[in-house]
Amino acid sequence: MTKNPNPPIVLASASPRRIELMQNLGLRFEIIPADIDEVTEHAQIPAEIVAELAYLKAKRVQEILQEKKSKLRLQPHVILAADTIVVLDGEVLGKPDNKEHAVEMLTRLSGTCHEVFTGVHVIHQSEGSTEAYHDVGMSKVFFRQLQKSEIESYVATKEPMDKAGAYALQGIGAFLVEKIEGCPSNIIGLPVPKTVALLRRCGLKVMGY
Amino acid sequence: MTKNPNPPIVLASASPRRIELMQNLGLRFEIIPADIDEVTEHAQIPAEIVAELAYLKAKRVQEILQEKKSKLRLQPHVILAADTIVVLDGEVLGKPDNKEHAVEMLTRLSGTCHEVFTGVHVIHQSEGSTEAYHDVGMSKVFFRQLQKSEIESYVATKEPMDKAGAYALQGIGAFLVEKIEGCPSNIIGLPVPKTVALLRRCGLKVMGY
Numbered sequence: 048m049t050k051n052p053n054p055p056i057v058l059a060s061a062s063p064r065r066i067e068l069m070q071n072l073g074l075r076f077e078i079i080p081a082d083i084d085e086v087t088e089h090a091q092i093p094a095e096i097v098a099e100l101a102y103l104k105a106k107r108v109q110e111i112l113q114e115k116k117s118k119l120r121l122q123p124h125v126i127l128a129a130d131t132i133v134v135l136d137g138e139v140l141g142k143p144d145n146k147e148h149a150v151e152m153l154t155r156l157s158g159t160c161h162e163v164f165t166g167v168h169v170i171h172q173s174e175g176s177t178e179a180y181h182d183v184g185m186s187k188v189f190f191r192q193l194q195k196s197e198i199e200s201y202v203a204t205k206e207p208m209d210k211a212g213a214y215a216l217q218g219i220g221a222f223l224v225e226k227i228e229g230c231p232s233n234i235i236g237l238p239v240p241k242t243v244a245l246l247r248r249c250g251l252k253v254m255g256y
Numbered sequence: 257m258t259k260n261p262n263p264p265i266v267l268a269s270a271s272p273r274r275i276e277l278m279q280n281l282g283l284r285f286e287i288i289p290a291d292i293d294e295v296t297e298h299a300q301i302p303a304e305i306v307a308e309l310a311y312l313k314a315k316r317v318q319e320i321l322q323e324k325k326s327k328l329r330l331q332p333h334v335i336l337a338a339d340t341i342v343v344l345d346g347e348v349l350g351k352p353d354n355k356e357h358a359v360e361m362l363t364r365l366s367g368t369c370h371e372v373f374t375g376v377h378v379i380h381q382s383e384g385s386t387e388a389y390h391d392v393g394m395s396k397v398f399f400r401q402l403q404k405s406e407i408e409s410y411v412a413t414k415e416p417m418d419k420a421g422a423y424a425l426q427g428i429g430a431f432l433v434e435k436i437e438g439c440p441s442n443i444i445g446l447p448v449p450k451t452v453a454l455l456r457r458c459g460l461k462v463m464g465y
Contacts, residue, residue: 071427197464222449228435
């Protein structure tokens with residue numbers, strides 16, 4: 048490995064999936080979860096909702112760096128935030144409130160196609176300037192027709208509980224998914240090619256380029 | 257967890273990706289890799305090649321059980337085998353021979369769309385009868401236009417070395433893939449919904465059904 052000339056990166060998310068995707072890129076980063084209410088003020092449509100929430104998360108981490116008087120705020124750094132939602136027939140499905148809610152969501156997703164949107168927002172603070180870039184990914188996911196007992200078995204694994212739409216593509220939930228159209232990492236919670244492109248716009252070197 | 261009434265399963269593969277996908281289904285299984293030369297006698301087209309290789313792997317494990325006088329051969333059991341190939345413009349890309357070969361494969365895949373075929377073959381040995389079922393999955397994968405330095409950095413991680421087509425969708429290789437069309441687990445090496453369906457045809461209970 049060559050020496051890393053990149054400024055420090057702060058990932059505004061505690062999601063183990065996002066952390067793993069970032070680690071896979073060989074990037075070193077600090078984790079500061081953005082503790083925001085996931086409510087948008089302006090956004091109306093899915094692509095705008097995830098863009099706004101990713102922006103609010105990045106801004107919140109910028110505030111936290113100030114509040115904590117972190118040394119990072121005084122040196123060049125990059126904040127990376129993402130937000131993912133599942134949309135079925137125009138309705139946003141968030142994380143399930145409880146087991147019954149997870150069963151209800153999965154029953155609705157069974158045998159249909161839904162969309163997954165992930166917004167990514169980066170803030171690059173360098174000496175004397177702040178740049179911000181963002182992008183939104185959309186992927187389609189086609190669920191198999193599910194039996195009631197399959198949904199109940201899946202919910203019993205507890206995997207659905209902290210996931211938008213009540214499933215994880217990369218986990219046990221693989222058995223639910225017949226087909227996808229789009230970027231798989233976007234569904235997992237961080238569209239890797241788009242994220243790499245945003246980090247490179249901030250001047251970072253990622254995977255040798 | 258309720259008690260498992262399923263017969264023992266033998267997975268004819270040592271692939272960590274296939275093992276993880278099977279574990280995610282909550283299935284217990286023994287691993288006996290099928291040490292076959294991956295050469296087909298009859299198959300001409302990709303779907304036939306993976307079907308024949310999956311069949312040969314399952315048959316080989318059946319032989320191994322006999323050779324080793326395994327107790328399993330005397331009781332009902334299921335053998336599950338799979339084979340995955342990457343196809344670009346009708347040409348089959350196997351595992352790279354060395355780093356240079358991996359760079360060459362990834363350079364060819366850059367900016368293009370290729371197909372991934374996985375064949376699955378199950379043999380269900382029960383008292384007095386043998387059933388066999390098989391299926392083949394196909395997914396399309398669209399690679400980003402890659403820089404030479406990105407390819408070299410990726411090959412330097414060594415991830416490409418034991419993978420058909422010289423990449424892993426679920427690993428570091430996520431940064432290569434713009435989009436897929438089809439079943440993601442099929443690309444990883446075991447199409448989970450198809451595998452579940454084949455195991456259920458053998459009478460097994462998987463994920464509560």
